[in-house]
Amino acid sequence: MSTQTEGRFGKTMVPGETSVCVIGLGYIGLPTASVLATKGFHVYGMDVRADVVDTINEGRIHIEEPDLDMVVRSAVNSGQLRAGYEPQAADIFILCVPTPHRPDHSPDLSYVEQAAKAIRPFVQPGNLIILESTSPPRTTEDIVVPLAVPDGMKVGEDVFVAHCPERVLPGRILLEVVQNDRVVGGVTNNCTEKAQAFYETFVTGKVLGTNALAAEVTKLVENSYRDVNIAFANELSILTDRLGIDVWEVIELANRHPRVNILSPGPGVGGHCISVDPWFLVHADPDHTPLIRTAREVNDKKPQYVIEHVAELAKQFASPKIGCLGITYKADVDDIRESPSLDIVRGLRAANVGEVLTCDPYISSARFNEFELFDLEDVIEKSHILVLLTDHRHFKKVPRKVLQEKVVVDTRGVWR
Numbered sequence: 273m274s275t276q277t278e279g280r281f282g283k284t285m286v287p288g289e290t291s292v293c294v295i296g297l298g299y300i301g302l303p304t305a306s307v308l309a310t311k312g313f314h315v316y317g318m319d320v321r322a323d324v325v326d327t328i329n330e331g332r333i334h335i336e337e338p339d340l341d342m343v344v345r346s347a348v349n350s351g352q353l354r355a356g357y358e359p360q361a362a363d364i365f366i367l368c369v370p371t372p373h374r375p376d377h378s379p380d381l382s383y384v385e386q387a388a389k390a391i392r393p394f395v396q397p398g399n400l401i402i403l404e405s406t407s408p409p410r411t412t413e414d415i416v417v418p419l420a421v422p423d424g425m426k427v428g429e430d431v432f433v434a435h436c437p438e439r440v441l442p443g444r445i446l447l448e449v450v451q452n453d454r455v456v457g458g459v460t461n462n463c464t465e466k467a468q469a470f471y472e473t474f475v476t477g478k479v480l481g482t483n484a485l486a487a488e489v490t491k492l493v494e495n496s497y498r499d500v501n502i503a504f505a506n507e508l509s510i511l512t513d514r515l516g517i518d519v520w521e522v523i524e525l526a527n528r529h530p531r532v533n534i535l536s537p538g539p540g541v542g543g544h545c546i547s548v549d550p551w552f553l554v555h556a557d558p559d560h561t562p563l564i565r566t567a568r569e570v571n572d573k574k575p576q577y578v579i580e581h582v583a584e585l586a587k588q589f590a591s592p593k594i595g596c597l598g599i600t601y602k603a604d605v606d607d608i609r610e611s612p613s614l615d616i617v618r619g620l621r622a623a624n625v626g627e628v629l630t631c632d633p634y635i636s637s638a639r640f641n642e643f644e645l646f647d648l649e650d651v652i653e654k655s656h657i658l659v660l661l662t663d664h665r666h667f668k669k670v671p672r673k674v675l676q677e678k679v680v681v682d683t684r685g686v687w688r
């Protein structure tokens with residue numbers, strides 16, 4: 273830590289003398305809280321879910337993320353990390369609550385509002401409040417500031433408020449929380465500097481300062497860029513299918529052009545980031561975001577295309593058995609939010625085109641009871657058609673000989 277940082281912001285930036293209250297202990301909040309705890313901060317995590325709080329206080333985790341169990345166990349055992357149901361006073365508050373969208377794609381900021389209101393009685397002069405949740409333009413200034421900052425305290429002088437969006441990749445969160453470059457946008461310059469000083473105590477990547485609005489939009493732009501590029505790939509996958517050529521080969525060849533980099537098509541786009549965040553930009557200015565909207569629509573229609581394709585293939589069997597591999601939205605995670613793979617399984621079941629047998633090694637029947645899940649071996653053995661929906665590592669090992677005996681729909685290009 274630089275002398276300047278210590279001089280300017282005093283003891284609040286020395287991990288061993290600084291307390292952090294993390295609001296929301298999910299995929300972002302828990303890794304962040306436990307990494308901060310291992311760096312020496314005194315961390316208190318708060319969540320509204322009793323099972324989450326209890327599990328963490330037992331030194332265990334409620335989500336699937338490599339090595340997180342070890343880090344949480346050691347943070348809890350050392351006394352650096354505790355969890356509870358109410359916020360408590362701290363030097364730094366970090367909001368990591370969900371920011372979903374509603375069925376009409378407008379942002380649902382109720383969790384941010386609740387979290388901001390909840391910390392308000394605990395906010396004291398000198399505190400830093402950081403919104404890490406991916407947020408629509410102006411959320412930090414228009415929602416967090418009025419709801420979280422107590423009357424009479426001036427932002428930028430008495431309390432400091434900033435947005436610092438997360439860019440981690442599930443499966444690599446513990447590494448990326450530390451290694452990624454971070455964009456930090458304060459409500460005032462002082463807020464930016466104070467938040468930068470905090471992130472510089474544990475981030476090894478660059479900590480780039482800007483204002484709150486630019487930080488909010490930067491995060492949304494990153495995911496919109498990916499969504500538009502994937503929509504292009506998904507559109508190509510349908511076009512090439514109809515032309516009778518291999519989309520993966522076409523993309524591989526096109527990407528040999530020095531200035532072309534097409535992303536991979538798939539069964540659609542899922543998770544609660546890429547499939548949600550672009551809508552925040554569309555909602556902010558519907559008249560000037562036709563490309564971002566269309567990309568969302570193209571990606572949202574892809575599951576239906578897969579369902580119709582499989583239904584067509586099923587017609588060749590008297591009593592078709594359709595094996596669906598994977599329901600999570602991406603490989604090797606246990607996250608089913610906004611998952612196109614799950615939508616496809618639901619669609620195939622509803623379409624009644626045959627018996628649908630589904631497996632997902634990352635989802636236990638204890639956690640998921642919408643329909644029965646089977647072992648991979650069972651599904652492979654019993655199915656006439658195998659539909660690869662999520663590219664979990666387990667599925668990549670299915671022997672070629674077995675695949676040759678089945679009708680195969682590989683939405684991820686892993687069995688090519």
Ligand SMILES: NC(=O)c1ccc[n+]([C@@H]2O[C@H](COP(=O)([O-])OP(=O)(O)OC[C@H]3O[C@@H](n4cnc5c(N)ncnc54)[C@H](O)[C@@H]3O)[C@@H](O)[C@H]2O)c1
Pocket residue numbers: 295296297298299300301318319320321324368369370371383386387390404405406407437438439440441442544545
């Ligand atoms: N998961 C990712 O890979 C990822 C990546 C980048 C950004 N983000 C963003 O980070 C934010 C959090 O995402 P997540 O994946 O961690 O969500 P999550 O659903 O895994 O975790 C959120 C947690 O917040 C808790 N919560 C809800 N309301 C609360 C409240 N008022 N007070 C305290 N706790 C509350 C929930 O019980 C839950 O445990 C979202 O804005 C998301 O878009 C997520």
